[in-house]
Amino acid sequence: MAGRLLLVCRLLVRDLRRRHTETVLLLAAITAATATLTLGLTLNEIAGRPYQQTRAATAGPDVIVTPMATGQAALDELASLTTAAGVTDHSGPFPIAYLTMTAGGRSAHAVVEGRDAAPVSIDRPAVTDGTWVRPGGVVVERAFADALGIRIGDMVGVGGHPLRVIGTAVTAARATYPYAGWHYPNDILVERGGLVWVDRGDIATLAGSQPLSYTLNLKLADPAASTAYVVGPHLATWQQIGDVNGRLYRDARVVLLVGSWLLSGLALAGVAGIVAGRIIGQRRRVGLLKAVGAGPAMIAAVHLAEYLVIGLAAAATGLAAGWFAAPVLIRPSAGLIGSVNAQPPALRTVITVTALALTIAVAATLVPVVRAAATSTVHALADAATPPRRRRWRIWLSRRLPTALLIGVRINARRPRRARLVTVNTLITTTALVATLMGNTQVVRFDLGYTELANPRVERGEKALLVLTVALCILALINAVVSTWTAVLDARQPLAVARTLGATPGQAGVGLALAQLLPAIPGVTAGIPAGIGLYLAVGNGQIQYPSGAWLVATALAVLLAVAALTAIPALAAARRPVADTLRSAPT
Known part of the structure; x- marks a missing residue:
């Protein structure tokens, strides 16, 4: 047994040394499929990291409540939530108005939130450029500002009133542009929009005759317990906000997953073609091995070992390529801070990618290898096609x-x-x-x-x-x-x-x-x-x-x-x- 294993290893090393080009092509074909699959499987996990970093940097809330009622009725509805079981801290209520913002001749839905200049314990938006709110100024969520081409010092119109842009900021209390949750008062139909902050004293003037809504941020003793809250048009949890932010990457993930299977098909065809060529060149060696006493199992082992080793190497290369390529290819939203820093893939991803690589290697080589093993010694030595x-x-x-x-x-x-x-x-x-x-x-x-x-x-x-x-x-x-x-x-x-x-x-x-x-x-x-x-x-x-x-x-x-x-x-x-x-x- 040891002698047979030594022979397989020697022939494996000899083939890999002598056939550099074919080995590289095999490695590249399987690596393309495994790297794409790695990106697709890890995209959701990677894309969620900037939100987690933003939530930590801005003291993000666990639950955000925005009742459908307006005015005093909304305040009365929110009053009892601050002392509910499991709630350890809160900020707000902050007044909210759903208005129209005009910038550079373009008008868009804007969720306008009134805030104080003094920081609060829950939901402290991180200013990325400029300063925080003050009377007569507006701070724009950074992704929203990028979409409209807004810069510090620009004049914009909010609800028909001119305001100067004094800063840009990011928050974890609402989903980033374009999912800020804009809607008409007393209407549950949510539309796309962006988020801006203004001084609390300015928001009543900006809203005009429109009744003000309110939002309350809650901190729980156990953040994971927020899943017990019923998510609806007036309540959101931090997990839901993270999922909404993940929509930005949903199309990319579908493309990568579907593409990985297309690449797997191409890799299977390519590997099968390369293997066919190599088997053609090795027919006489098969005859020689049979002539000295090697059986079909030994012949199959000699050939399959080479492709299994290449498959394992391609799986490792694909995992590494997907790991390093993710931060380059996956750009986080401008509405979040942090980065999609590379981290080792999850165990299930490693297992799935390795299984794919080995499946491609075995499926593409099994038929020609079995045929070679079953070929008669005379026919193999003659090196003639059927x-x-x-x-x-x-x-x-x-x-x-x-x-x-x-x-x-x-x-x-x-x-x-x-x-x-x-x-x-x-x-x-x-x-x-x-x-x-x-x-x-x-x-x-x-x-x-x-x-x-x-x-x-x-x-x-x-x-x-x-x-x-x-x-x-x-x-x-x-x-x-x-x-x-x-x-x-x-x-x-x-x-x-x-x-x-x-x-x-x-x-x-x-x-x-x-x-x-x-x-x-x-x-x-x-x-x-x-x-x-x-x-x-x-x-x-x-x-x-x-x-x-x-x-x-x-x-x-x-x-x-x-x-x-x-x-x-x-x-x-x-x-x-x-x-x-x-x-x-x-x-």
């Missing part, structure tokens, strides 16, 4: 095909599994590109009552989609190169025989390129409806479809890319001297 199954109608049809097309069809008939991998590769690539095209076609209207502003949730989703699209295109490119390399490696002798029978180097090269292009056509054709269906499955709201011209252009672009990637190496392989190729063939 001849295609002959059918009369196929022979009749092939005799009427042009020479280049005939060569391409025969190459795929000898290796149908490789042709199916090309179909899978183009199918997933086209699906991802069409889904991206669908997303870019949508017209997202995001208004705060009167003004259309940039949607921070969509912006984060688009950024994640861009990263995913680049990763998908790179991996698809690698797969196409690997598929061509495998085809060139396997078709050397058949192409040489075809040339001895009269085929020109150009016909042989075009035939090899057609062998890659023919199975790509059904993949591209099926990828268009698959991409539309994928977007319909994960999208929401009113769906708009791209024009047929854009869909056709996407399909043609994929086919042209496949043709370009395969033509050059195919023509180069076809120009190799026939005598050299046949001389290197096994006898």
Whole structure:
């Protein structure tokens, strides 16, 4: 047993040393899928850290109560809550008015909160620029100010009254822009809006005839006990506010999770193609091992060990890449302080990512490894491909095909599994590109009552989609190169025989390129409806479809890319001297 294990380890180290390029490609293919999955799984946890940091820095409340009643009725309703069981401290009630703020010619919903200049024990907004409230001035929540392009010293209108912006601040008592909770008085329908603070003495003037609402901040002996409160239109807990802030990252998380499965499919196809090429190059070694007494289990162990080691390395690399990339790719809202500092992934994330990497490695290698282990010693030493199954109608049809097309069809008939991998590769690539095209076609209207502003949730989703699209295109490119390399490696002798029978180097090269292009056509054709269906499955709201011209252009672009990637190496392989190729063939 020890001797067999030593032999497996020696062969493993030898293969990894001699096949650097293929090992790197295997590692890159699986790492792309594991890194994206790591980002998707940890996005919610990472995105919640800035809110926790903001809550600690601003003495955030555990429960925030804003009754539907206004005026004295609201004050009476809040009075008894300050002495309720479990409440250890409170701040407020603070007057609230739901008004319109005008800045730079644009008007938006603004939740206007009246505050005192003196600090309080609960909910102390952290001033990030300028100063805190004073008469005649307004402090704007930082994310809201960024969306409207407001700077310190600008003049804005609040409820029709001019005020100068004297500062920007952040708080944990309300969700960041655009989820500040704006609504009409006595109406439970909440709309998008931003938060501003003014001097308590100014708010009655700003509200005019509108009755004032009030908000009360409570601190509990056990912050986790806030989950016992019934969350509704007049009450919010710190957990709910954290969840609302997490909506900004929901689209990005969906994109990354869906993309990780698309990348897993591409990685599976790519790894299978690389493994097929390596098995082709190792057929004679399989025969030699069998000749010296190695059984099928030993042959399978020799091959699988290499790919399992690469899979584990790719899992570790993907976890590390996702860990370090998260702070760069995930920008926290300007309405929060702190950062998405990298922390070790959770144990469940490590297990899930490792399982994905090993699944890709095993699923892609199991079939060729089992076939290699089951191959007879004589056949393995002969290093010959299994001849295609002959059918009369196929022979009749092939005799009427042009020479280049005939060569391409025969190459795929000898290796149908490789042709199916090309179909899978183009199918997933086209699906991802069409889904991206669908997303870019949508017209997202995001208004705060009167003004259309940039949607921070969509912006984060688009950024994640861009990263995913680049990763998908790179991996698809690698797969196409690997598929061509495998085809060139396997078709050397058949192409040489075809040339001895009269085929020109150009016909042989075009035939090899057609062998890659023919199975790509059904993949591209099926990828268009698959991409539309994928977007319909994960999208929401009113769906708009791209024009047929854009869909056709996407399909043609994929086919042209496949043709370009395969033509050059195919023509180069076809120009190799026939005598050299046949001389290197096994006898």
